[in-house]
Amino acid sequence: MTDRLMALAHNPLTRGLVRALGLPQPTPLARARGGWSARPFVDQVMAVGGVTEGFALRHAREALAEGGATVLASQAELGGRDVHGVVFDATGLGGPGALRALHDFFHPLVPRLARNARVTVLASLPEEAESPAAAAASRGVEGFVRSLAKEVGRRGVTANLVYVARGAETRLAGPVRFFCGVESTYVSGQAVRLSTGVRAPATPPLHQALAGKVALVTGAARGIGAATAERLAQEGARVVCLDVAALEDAVKATAARVGGEALVLDVTAPEAPARLVAALKERHGGVDIVVHNAGITRDRTLAKMTPEQWDAVLAVNLAAIVAADDALLASGALRDEGRLVYLSSISGVAGNFGQTNYATSKAALIGYVAALAPGLSSRGISANAVAPGFIETAMVDKMPLMTREVGRRLNALSQGGQPRDVAELVTFLASPGAYGVTGNTIRVCGQGLIGA
Known part of the structure; x- marks a missing residue:
């Protein structure tokens, strides 16, 4: 079925009128046509950072690299390139003052996000925090992510949060690949909990993941x-x-x-x-x-x-x-x-x-x-x-x-x-x-x- 406003906003003859009327100008969303690829991030630039160089960030970086991404540890490495994906590890937040790290990392990066870019933030479970102040900081990350998602959504950009339970860092590969990939194009502003309860399978396949099922x-x-x-x-x-x-x-x-x-x-x-x-x-x-x-x-x-x-x-x-x-x-x-x-x-x-x-x-x-x-x-x-x-x-x-x-x-x-x-x-x-x-x-x- 036709989205008439989408069609008008991207028609050279009518997009000026849509803009003049102050109507939304939705960005066409990127969608996959086939199944998963073992290396979905080839030719994509991914920026990573964190409050500290923690275990969670290490696993996230490895997942992106294995997917073929060019992973940048410093924004100085960007040059004139746009960013297709971001992973920020906020699991090391110790209290309210540490939340400033979110502003410092994302403030210069947001204008560099390409259309249909993906933002994924990792945080500790508030109930596992060592103090009420640390729990407050962890929960504050959720408000940040939901608000950021609303600010960047007009460009087709999504932002999601993964709460990582203690010991669940090794389980990040699957969620990182999904939330940083084209498949999550209509999933935004969500907070997902990653836990250790489910028994781990053998090495999960990256391609034809459900073969034999x-x-x-x-x-x-x-x-x-x-x-x-x-x-x-x-x-x-x-x-x-x-x-x-x-x-x-x-x-x-x-x-x-x-x-x-x-x-x-x-x-x-x-x-x-x-x-x-x-x-x-x-x-x-x-x-x-x-x-x-x-x-x-x-x-x-x-x-x-x-x-x-x-x-x-x-x-x-x-x-x-x-x-x-x-x-x-x-x-x-x-x-x-x-x-x-x-x-x-x-x-x-x-x-x-x-x-x-x-x-x-x-x-x-x-x-x-x-x-x-x-x-x-x-x-x-x-x-x-x-x-x-x-x-x-x-x-x-x-x-x-x-x-x-x-x-x-x-x-x-x-x-x-x-x-x-x-x-x-x-x-x-x-x-x-x-x-x-x-x-x-x-x-x-x-x-x-x-x-x-």
Whole structure:
């Protein structure tokens, strides 16, 4: 679907008018077309720095160098070049006075950021700080990153924070490659926690990262589900595409397109969990990745919402997921080092008018993931939620023109995201390299201005 303002802002005949009217001029976002490359940062200049030369910075620098980047330890080395990525290690902050290091490092660097550049800041977990003052400094970094992301978003630049638990520094390679890469184009202003709980896998592959894995994607007939199935397949996964009988033709088309297989099933049926387990075990001996994407809306204000509308949304968006997980885990169908990814929503973070049922179900998933993850870590299994914002799907295309245009601008990047943007984050969380990320909810919203 066409973003009319984007088209006008970049048309030589009309961009002057857009500028004169003071309208946003969104930068076209860089997006990958294929799968991951072992060396994605070739020909890119990355600036790194830190409060101290710590363990975290060392691992981040190694990840960038292995990805082919030209890594500069000093801004004096820049010359006339633009910067494509920045990693700053703030894990050494000892108190409020040390926060000045953020200004000193970024103040001269921000004007040098290329369009679609990536900024990643590392910080210690506030609860692991040695003093309240150090905890305050660590938490202050989050406010800095979120604000910086809003300042640079007009150029397609993203900024994200990774909180690094003690001992988790060795797990930085995957997150650094994702947040410094083109795949994170619609993920900005986020704070992700990197922990040590999940058992480490063998050396994570950098290319065809999901080769040999079996992935289940529910709601795979169209939209985000179809894009996720395609993206997982690009990384080598064998994808089982699940959807309801009414969308049988569409889900079979998705499966054929990605070289996977279709499974027609109503996830709310009482026998659905047992049938799902049986199908996965019979065809593949189990499953490695489960993406719970299936969901419905029945929007009405609470005063007008019927009990049936409430129950239908909670049944599909929450109860069916819990039941499926219970069956997969109890049966052993979900293999060790598995990945669980749940599609929550910005509505579950901030609420939304006329969506009390939907927001309840999506907020519940956030709590479910946080509670579920610790109990699975000993098996090397991680569980995370993804909360999309304004994503250009068929549902969005049915909105009234002005509602759609306003919705597109309510984020730091001033544009809607694509289903592929959500699929990129899901694929990262499904990969072996994301083993340090569990129990998180990460928004894919271009740093939406609504919600936390």
